[in-house]
Amino acid sequence: MRYRLKTIGLAIIGLLGASMPIILVNFFLLHYARIDGQKKLDVLANRMLIHAETEIRGAANELRNLADAGIATCSLPNRAAMRESFYRHYSIKAIFLSDESGSNTCSYSGETIDVIGLSEPFTVKDSPAILQMVDPRGSGLTSLMISMPVDEAGSKTINALLPSRIFVPDDVLRSAGTRGQVQVTLDDGSIIGSTILVAGEQSLVEDDVVLSRSTSDTFPVRVLTVERFSSIWGGFGDMRTYTNLGFAFVGLSILLIVVYIGRRQSRAADELERGIENGELIPYYQPVISLETGKLAGCEVLIRWRKPDGTMISPANFIGLAETSGLGLPMTRKLMETVRNELGAVYRERQEMKIAFNLFGDHFDNIDIIKDLGDIFGPSGIGYNQLVMEITERQPLANVEKAKVIIRQLQAMGVRIALDDVGTGHSGLAYIQELGIDILKIDKLFIDAICTNKFSGPIVASLKDLANTTGMTIVVEGVETYDQVQVLQELGISEVQGFLFAPPLPGSSFVSLVEAMVPVRRSGDMVLPVDQHVA
Incomplete structure (x- = not known):
């Protein structure tokens, strides 16, 4: 009832x-839609300008550092310095030297890069840098060229190319909550980057559109954002029919x-x-064994939920909830703190041992993971070079470009990156190529059938060859029989984990295992593994 x-x-x-005056409702919504659309376009223009300034400033700073270091010739050390700057600033497409005639002498790779000017060169306020739109090699793919003199006479310059696509990134476009289009230009109207399909601003104003403009105080750069009002108004259709x-x-x-x-x-x-807050989420440690030495090489950290009544909950019953509810990040942070407290002492004395953590996709959406690792492990007995962060192949990353930046920062700290569940998803080879993976973890799926299925062995062998060629390490998961071990040894696999050697262990049990399998002896204030000696 x-x-x-x-x-x-x-x-x-x-x-x-339904009996309310429709005209009055539409008048109010029209007014509100125009104000709301203008506000969002203003926000988008400002964010796009900040993004453009950040990209240009970062590239200019790289060039300034190279110029200050006297990078004026194509010697091997100078090309190495240019190459280092190129890899450090992921937005830069190329770095190369030019002489006073404008001819390009060489790039970081030793090759010459010819460019066709598409705009007048523009000076930068309070900087010797020059900005110009160019067409590299006449390819039709425009880039913004930033030039920096390398000597007082200005006879030589060092240059960087920023491709047009980086000035209109999808994540910034989506961040303002508008369907607006963007055009980033130099002061003379030369287009740096654009998502606007119509030809020129005049054709835009002929339609009923909402516009926003933003101009840089530092660089000769302007941003125009625009959206047809019919598109803005279309977003209020549900309200009109409510x-x-x-x-x-x-x-x-x-x-x-x-x-x-x-x-x-x-x-x-x-x-x-x-x-999570009460410390009920606890780590279990899956030992990783070296098949070459028979010694303990490290562990993978797994997670269990131990309820107050002692009930143990499998991660399969709460990992999905943690990811969708946004609790995956604090859960991982708390887990890392517990691991640090449990293993800090034994790992301090055994620097060769590794410890691997499984990360969520959200960890690669921002740089919080960098700060978390610094806060948790910086002052601990566990060094960054002992840490391994695992990315699963089963679930694709939302933003690979952003993930690449974060992974580079992790690797710069000494942290290694592992691709987990290799062979079970759809992105494995792409991730290996794009992300700079250090370790491949072959999934249990292939190991279960390695002694019986004619394809499993060759697949594992192929992955091993790929790892050898690219300098990666292989870890095999789910080893449960001696026959599997024999096959893996014949294939040259060096590190494995699985129930044949040990199940996931609670902290105290794993610490005991470490102390038993990797004993250390002390000489004065030094702590050495037993197979080392003091000279």
């Missing part, structure tokens, strides 16, 4: 809403379902969050 009364009440409200009784009924039904599911998920997420 109560549900029926609510339904009748909503029907009455819908009928009343009073329709049928839509209201359907909307209410969906809302009730969403609320019901949401409340269930919310209760589960709240329980998980309390578990």
Whole structure:
């Protein structure tokens, strides 16, 4: 009866809403839509300008450092310095030297790069840098060239190319919540980067559009953002039809379902969050064994949820919830803190041992993981070079370009990157090529059948050859029989993990295993593995 009364009440409200003056509602919505659209375009223009300034400033700083270092010739050390700058600043497409005639002498790779000027050169406020739009090698793929003199006479310059696509990144476009298009130009109107398909600004103003402009105070750069009002107004279509009784009924039904599911998920997420705060999420350690020496090489950190009543919950029952609820990051942070406390002492004395953590896709959306590792392991007995961060192949990364930046920073710290579940997803080879993977972890799926399936052995052998060629390390998961070990030894696999050697162990058990398998002896204030000696 109560549900029926609510339904009748909503029907009455819908009928009343239908009788409201449509003209008045549309007038209000039109006014609001234009203001809201203008505000979002202003935000987008400002963010795009900041992004453009950041990219140009970063490249200019790299060139300034090279110029200050006297990089004026094509010697091997100078090309090595240019190459280092190229890899450090991922947006730069090329770095090369030019003489006073404008002829290019060489690039970081030793090759010459010919460019065709597309705009007048522009000076930069309070900087010797010069900006110009060019076409490298006449390819039709325009780039912004930043030039920096390398001597006082200005007879030689060192130059960097920034491709047009980096000035209109998708993540910045989406961040303002608008469908607006963007055009980034030099002061003379030369286009640096654009998503606008129409030809020129004049054709834009002929339509009913909302515009926003932003001009740099430092660089000769301007940003235009634009969206047709019909597109903005189209976003308010649901609001204009909200009073329709049928839509209201359907909307209410969906809302009730969403609320019901949401409340269930919310209760589960709240329980998980309390578990994280109360230290109920604990690490278990899967030993990694060297097949070459038979010694303990390290471990992979797994997670279990130990409820207050002692019930142990498998990660399969809460990892998905942690990821969708945004609790994956604090859960991983808490897990790392526990690992540091449990293993810091034994790992300090055994610097050759590694410890691997499984990361979520969200870890590669921002640089918080860099700060977390510094805060947690910086002052601990576990060095950065002992850490391995695992990326799963099963779930693709949302933003590979952003992930590449974060991975480079991790590797610069000494942290190694492993690709987990190799062969089970759709991005493995692409990730190996794009992300600079250090370790391949072959999934249990291939190991289970390695003694019986004619394809499993060759697949593992191929991955081993790939690792040897590219300087990566192989770790095999899920080893459970001696026959599997024999095959893996014949294939030259060096590191394995699985129940044949040890199941995942709680902290105290793993520490005991480490102390038993990797004993150390002390000589004065020095701590050495037993197979080392003091000279």
